[in-house]
Amino acid sequence: MDSTRIHASYLIETPLAPEAVAEVMAGEQSCGTFKRVEGETDALRARARANVERIELLEAVAAPSLPNALLERQGNPGPWQRARVHLSFPVANIGANLPTLAATVAGNLYDLGESTGMRLETLQVPAAYRQRFELPRQGIAGTRAATGVASGALVGTIIKPNVGFSAAQTAELVGRLCAAGVDFIKDDEVCADPDHAPLAQRVPAVMAVVREHQQRTGKHVMVAFNITDEVDAMRRHADLVQREGGSCVMASLNWCGYSAIQALRRHTPLALHGHRNGFGALSRHPLLGMGYQAYQVLWRLAGVDHMHVHGLEGKFSQSDVEVIEGARDCYTPLAEGLDDTVMPAFSSGQWAGTVPATWAAVQRDDLLFMSGGGILAHPGGAAAGVASIRQAWAAVRAGQSLQQAAARHAELAQALAFFGRG
Structure with a gap:
C-alpha cells in the first residue's frame, strides 16, 4: 500500500x-x-x-x-x-x-x-x-491479563435495571454477579452519572465489592464504568476508577466524538470500552452513512480496546452477516506488521442458545460474550445463567450440540427450556 x-x-x-x-x-x-x-x-x-x-x-x-x-x-x-x-x-x-x-x-x-x-x-x-495515532492500551491480551482469563470467551453481563438503582443497590448487584462467576460487568449506555447514583458514589461502592471478591477468590472482575461526559469530567472519572483499583471505563463513542475519545485515551491506561450506540443512524440504510469496517477503523485510531459488534441471533436489526464481519474487522490489524487488534463485544439478546452461532461464525473465543437477561433472568439465578453460558461454550468447542450437553448440565437444560430455543 x-x-x-x-x-x-x-x-x-x-x-x-x-x-x-x-x-x-x-x-x-x-x-x-x-x-x-x-x-x-x-x-x-x-x-x-x-x-x-x-x-x-x-x-x-x-x-x-x-x-x-x-x-x-x-x-x-x-x-x-x-x-x-x-x-x-x-x-x-x-x-x-x-x-x-x-x-x-x-x-x-x-x-x-x-x-x-x-x-x-x-x-x-x-x-x-x-502509527501516528493511538494504539490500544490493553486490547485482547491486556483484557485477558486483567481478568485472569487465559483462554475461553469472557462471560460478561450488564447492570439491569438500566437506571434507577442507587450506588448501594448497584454495588449489591455487582457483588452477586461477581459471586455468580462473571468475568466482565458493564454499565448500560444510558447510565453514566445520574443524580440517584453519581459516579463519585457508585465507583467506590462497586469497587469495594470487586476488591473484596478479588481478595477472597483471587479473581478480578473487570467493570466498565460508563463515564460518558465532557472531556474534563471523563478524565476525572477515569482517575477515580483507577484510584479505586478498577481496570476499565466505557464511553458512548458517537456522542463523545473523536477528539474527546482521543483525549481520554491519552489520559488513562485503563481499558477503554467503546460503545457504539447510535451506529444504526449511520448504517441502517444500505445507501447512506457508513459501514462498520470504516467505522471501526476511525475509532481504533482513537485507541479503543473493545468495540461493540452486537450479537448473533440477537434482538437488534443488524443481520448476522454484519455482526460476523464486524467481529472479523476487530480481529484484523489496521496495518501490516502491527498488533492493534481489539476485542469485539457481542451483546443484544445473547444467552447460552446463541453460543453455537457465535462459535461457528468466528471460530475463536477472544471476545466478550455479554448477556443481560440470559444471566439475570435465568430461572436458576445469575450463577446458573453464567454456568449455562460456560457449559454452552465448552460444548461447542468440543463439537457437541447443546442438547447433548444439556443432558449432563441442569443449568444449560433450564436455559434451553426457559428461553425457548437452542
Missing part, C-alpha cells in the same frame, strides 16, 4: 455518469469545488487532489433511494445507476488529525447534489500513518 495515500471505497447511486460523479467526489473532498478556481493549478492538483482509483458498475434501479432536491428541480428522470467508487486521498492533506480524516472521507460527500445514495464502506490507512 502506498504510504502517502489513504484509500476509501463508497457505494453510490446517481442518475448521472458514475465516472463524472466520482470526479466530483474526489475534487470536493480534496482541493476543489464545483468549478475550478484561481490558484488550483495543475501542480497543486497533482499534489493535493484525491484520485479516482477505480469504479465498479453495479445494478441500475427505477427509483432513487434518497431524496435530492437539486436533481428533482432539474427533472432528472433516471434511471439511477449504482456503483462502487474507490478513492485515495493524500496523507499530507490531513496529517495526524482524526476529526479531519473523518471530515475528508465522510463529510460533505453525503450532501452532494449528484447522488441519491452515498455510503462509505471501507477505509484503509498505511502503516506509517496508523
